[in-house]
Amino acid sequence: MYDITIIGAGITGSLIAHGFSKYDLSVLVLEKESDVAEGATGANSAMIHSGHDPKPGTLKCHYNLLGNRMYPDLCKELKVAYKPIGAFVAAVSKEEEEILDRLIAQCQERDVPYQVLDGDEARKEEPNLSDDVTKVLSLPTTGIVTPFEVCIAAMEEAMENGCELRLDYEVKKLEKVDDHFLINGEIESKIVINCAGVHCDDIAGMVRETPYHVEARKGEYYVLDHLNGEFVKHVIYPIPTVKGKGILAVPTVHENVMIGPDAQPCEDRDDESTGEGLDLIRAEITKTMKNIPYHKMIHTFAGLRPHIDLNDFYIQEDDQVEGFIHVAGIESPGLTAAPAIAKDVVEKIVLPKFAGTRKKENYVRRRAFIDMNKMSEEEANELIKKDPDFGKMICRCEKISEGQIRDVIRRKCGARTIKGVKMRCRPGMGRCQGGFCEPEVLRILSEELHVPVTEIRLNKEGSNVFVAAAKEDL
Amino acid sequence: MENYQLIVIGGGSAGIAAALGAYENGLTRILVIERDSEYGGILQQCIHNGFGLHTFKEELSGPAYAEKYYSLIKDNECIQFIYNAAVTKIDDMTVTVQTEEGLLHYHGDAIVLSTGCRERPAGAIGLRGDRCEGVYTAGTAQTYLNRQGYLVGKRVFILGSGDIGLIMARRMTLEGAKVIGVAELQPYSNGLARNIKQCLEDFDIPLYLSHTVESVHGKSRLESITLIAVDDKLKKIPGSEQEIECDCLLLSVGLIPENTLIEDLGVKMDRRTRGAIVDDTYMTSFPGIFACGNTLHVHDLVDYVSQEGRKAGKAAADYVLHRTKEGEKVENIVSNGVSYMIPQSFHKGSDCEFMFRVNKVFKECAIHVYGEGLDKKFKKPGIVPSEMQKVTLKKQDLEGLKGELNWEVVTE
Numbered sequence: 034m035y036d037i038t039i040i041g042a043g044i045t046g047s048l049i050a051h052g053f054s055k056y057d058l059s060v061l062v063l064e065k066e067s068d069v070a071e072g073a074t075g076a077n078s079a080m081i082h083s084g085h086d087p088k089p090g091t092l093k094c095h096y097n098l099l100g101n102r103m104y105p106d107l108c109k110e111l112k113v114a115y116k117p118i119g120a121f122v123a124a125v126s127k128e129e130e131e132i133l134d135r136l137i138a139q140c141q142e143r144d145v146p147y148q149v150l151d152g153d154e155a156r157k158e159e160p161n162l163s164d165d166v167t168k169v170l171s172l173p174t175t176g177i178v179t180p181f182e183v184c185i186a187a188m189e190e191a192m193e194n195g196c197e198l199r200l201d202y203e204v205k206k207l208e209k210v211d212d213h214f215l216i217n218g219e220i221e222s223k224i225v226i227n228c229a230g231v232h233c234d235d236i237a238g239m240v241r242e243t244p245y246h247v248e249a250r251k252g253e254y255y256v257l258d259h260l261n262g263e264f265v266k267h268v269i270y271p272i273p274t275v276k277g278k279g280i281l282a283v284p285t286v287h288e289n290v291m292i293g294p295d296a297q298p299c300e301d302r303d304d305e306s307t308g309e310g311l312d313l314i315r316a317e318i319t320k321t322m323k324n325i326p327y328h329k330m331i332h333t334f335a336g337l338r339p340h341i342d343l344n345d346f347y348i349q350e351d352d353q354v355e356g357f358i359h360v361a362g363i364e365s366p367g368l369t370a371a372p373a374i375a376k377d378v379v380e381k382i383v384l385p386k387f388a389g390t391r392k393k394e395n396y397v398r399r400r401a402f403i404d405m406n407k408m409s410e411e412e413a414n415e416l417i418k419k420d421p422d423f424g425k426m427i428c429r430c431e432k433i434s435e436g437q438i439r440d441v442i443r444r445k446c447g448a449r450t451i452k453g454v455k456m457r458c459r460p461g462m463g464r465c466q467g468g469f470c471e472p473e474v475l476r477i478l479s480e481e482l483h484v485p486v487t488e489i490r491l492n493k494e495g496s497n498v499f500v501a502a503a504k505e506d507l
Numbered sequence: 508m509e510n511y512q513l514i515v516i517g518g519g520s521a522g523i524a525a526a527l528g529a530y531e532n533g534l535t536r537i538l539v540i541e542r543d544s545e546y547g548g549i550l551q552q553c554i555h556n557g558f559g560l561h562t563f564k565e566e567l568s569g570p571a572y573a574e575k576y577y578s579l580i581k582d583n584e585c586i587q588f589i590y591n592a593a594v595t596k597i598d599d600m601t602v603t604v605q606t607e608e609g610l611l612h613y614h615g616d617a618i619v620l621s622t623g624c625r626e627r628p629a630g631a632i633g634l635r636g637d638r639c640e641g642v643y644t645a646g647t648a649q650t651y652l653n654r655q656g657y658l659v660g661k662r663v664f665i666l667g668s669g670d671i672g673l674i675m676a677r678r679m680t681l682e683g684a685k686v687i688g689v690a691e692l693q694p695y696s697n698g699l700a701r702n703i704k705q706c707l708e709d710f711d712i713p714l715y716l717s718h719t720v721e722s723v724h725g726k727s728r729l730e731s732i733t734l735i736a737v738d739d740k741l742k743k744i745p746g747s748e749q750e751i752e753c754d755c756l757l758l759s760v761g762l763i764p765e766n767t768l769i770e771d772l773g774v775k776m777d778r779r780t781r782g783a784i785v786d787d788t789y790m791t792s793f794p795g796i797f798a799c800g801n802t803l804h805v806h807d808l809v810d811y812v813s814q815e816g817r818k819a820g821k822a823a824a825d826y827v828l829h830r831t832k833e834g835e836k837v838e839n840i841v842s843n844g845v846s847y848m849i850p851q852s853f854h855k856g857s858d859c860e861f862m863f864r865v866n867k868v869f870k871e872c873a874i875h876v877y878g879e880g881l882d883k884k885f886k887k888p889g890i891v892p893s894e895m896q897k898v899t900l901k902k903q904d905l906e907g908l909k910g911e912l913n914w915e916v917v918t919e
Binding site for chain 2: 330
């Protein structure tokens with residue numbers, strides 16, 4: 034019998050698991066995909082909002098403000114990147130300036146630091162801001178992270194401290210039996226926490242009539258190659274509309290630039306295909322930005338946001354089924370809010386049920402991922418001396434060595450797929466998109482996992498790279 | 508730190524030839540730095556034949572061509588190779604090299620960049636649809652098949668008629684896959700005529716000109732693609748969609764010169780070739796750094812890469828030994844059908860060979876070269892973008908030229 038089972042290993046599920054791993058409790062995380070961070074966590078705008086925008090009085094607003102303040106310390110604790118690059122909210126008309134004034138008032142009410150610039154002042158800092166921009170709200174507490182890195186690091190550290198993770202494990206049946214839950218007829222747990230993202234209503238519906246319904250919204254993005262801050266240095270927001278935050282230009286931690294997302298209702302909750310959204314993004318981004326270097330485009334992707342019909346996060350213990358905790362509707366600003374949500378779920382909702390539970394005495398901290406690009410030559414040489422694999426370059430675009438790839442496979446919550454390696458140490462994230470390094474990554478995975486090359490997958494079950502040996506079908 | 512007269516970055520066809528060219532012209536301390544465990548670069552996975560007709564007057568496989576060319580410098584004490592060595596940085600004519608022995612540094616009086624090119628991936632063309640397994644660049648599928656011995660698909664469709672795509676259509680067929688067809692956005696093929704014949708027609712593989720892939724579909728693995736026709740402005744024609752079942756889509760949609768190392772140095776780049784801007788000595792805007800082969804512009808044939816590498820090696824030797832080119836420097840200006848020109852500028856004091864491509868198919872035309880004091884036409888029965896054009900201007904032709912030199916295609 035587990036004390037706690039978390040369904041879903043996205044950013045909220047992983048941070049909740051991480052929170053519990055500090056206590057003497059048995060924790061299990063179930064994930065239907067082949068890796069953590071495969072849902073919305075792996076495909077979003079990768080930014081930590083300041084909290085200027087959400088509607089007053091909502092949980093989104095509450096947790097956004099708290100989460101924003103937690104990120105710098107959280108990232109330090111998990112040894113992952115956080116960059117407080119700041120954001121510009123750009124208005125292009127008198128009507129938009131009025132909305133901007135409302136956002137400015139919200140900043141004042143919420144103690145969100147800000148500055149107001151006119152168009153020319155803003156263009157001095159961001160020369161590629163559209164000439165139409167007349168007034169800008171500058172938000173210095175907006176930051177960027179690599180969301181899947183935060184998620185992976187949280188899960189890794191949780192697992193270092195005893196948390197269990199089952200991948201490729203889909204919850205199909207969930208019953209309340211006496212004072213505990215029975216999952217798929219085989220796993221017993223005192224508490225179940227629903228962090229199932231776009232599938233959260235399906236999970237809730239297994240124990241009661243679901244109090245919310247997911248209306249998934251797809252957002253598509255362009256990714257541009259490393260531009261080293263030459264194109265844009267801040268996150269650039271347009272003025273929000275009823276439809277959402279609008280099309281952003283977002284520098285990433287690794288100095289790529291993302292442009293997106295749109296927001297389309299999406300029936301199929303596993304549909305991460307790209308399409309017409311990309312055309313819309315191209316048209317809309319010109320409102321705030323000019324000189325977009327599309328010839329530097331290297332990737333496009335789409336993510337699904339788990340919007341629910343309650344139009345806010347839904348975070349509470351169920352009022353009918355004791356021990357079932359809803360963490361539902363975690364769409365934007367979900368990434369920002371996640372640490373604050375996790376803290377409340379752990380400390381306010383669940384821990385009181387385990388009276389007398391103590392913090393672990395010897396909590397194990399994870400090691401940071403090895404980033405040779407940030408090392409001095411002396412440090413790199415020392416590493417290569419210890420293990421020559423660190424001298425063997427595998428990914429020429431992102432400059433990743435064989436040693437780094439082996440390291441991310443060998444860790445807790447380690448990579449098991451091509452995409453898993455890519456998310457953890459970036460081979461395949463560069464301009465050739467894995468064209469040169471993927472065959473090497475596949476070989477290394479096969480060696481490290483002690484499985485034949487034919488079993489190595491891109492990500493999901495059935496996504497094996499090889500379909501046949503040469504001449505097998507002749 | 509060790510000093511060399513010349514450091515060649517990349518030991519593929521261009522790099523080997525550059526080392527040879529530099530040696531033939533007087534250099535005695537040459538270092539070739541190769542990332543892989545052997546010389547030859549991309550030739551090592553090109554096990555089909557057709558290499559070397561110009562250079563060796565015989566048809567060789569890629570590895571055989573590399574071996575034969577390498578034999579010209581084998582055991583040459585003036586040329587050293589280091590393998591499993593990746594250059595991570597060039598700074599003040601010093602290269603930093605990552606190896607299993609640690610980070611090494613070498614200083615060069617000159618540096619030749621011969622780092623080849625990379626393939627345009629799905630992301631660079633904004634390929635739409637699901638993010639499933641089964642979409643590969645043709646060269647990656649070639650690595651998997653020719654070096655690891657596995658097929659990445661059994662029912663294969665190919666987007667783009669670049670040569671690697673055509674070669675892979677034949678290779679995958681021979682290894683047991685069914686290649687359903689090749690789609691090309693342009694109304695003409697982008698591959699060599701002989702590859703269309705030998706890789707598609709001989710195997711009854713249809714070529715869909717003026718077609719592209721609208722989207723790809725599949726949950727975990729590719730299940731189908733939507734093929735769509737385009738009009739003469741390359742716009743998709745609604746209603747022309749057709750679904751094609753396949754488990755693999757190979758992309759052969761262009762090659763991009765690999766220039767990360769010199770982009771970091773601020774070397775001036777040509778937006779069309781996406782390689783460095785060079786003069787007729789193959790020197791970039793950074794004095795002492797030269798570029799040749801596919802890192803400069805994408806070539807059709809390895810023979811041309813080798814020729815260019817050899818010339819760049821000679822030019823680097825001339826630079827190191829202070830044999831500077833005579834004559835005033837002239838800029839090439841391209842327009843009306845000429846998409847790029849290598850070199851982008853040249854010295855007037857000697858014969859000069861120009862290499863360029865046109866941006867569409869021309870029948871019965873002429874290359875018009877003109878400027879103040881020079882006006883010449885070179886008649887061509889027909890030229891296509893996929894075949895690199897060469898024109899040589901003699902020293903005496905160039906003597907009277909004042910100011911820039913213009914290039915265009917004229918049809919009458």
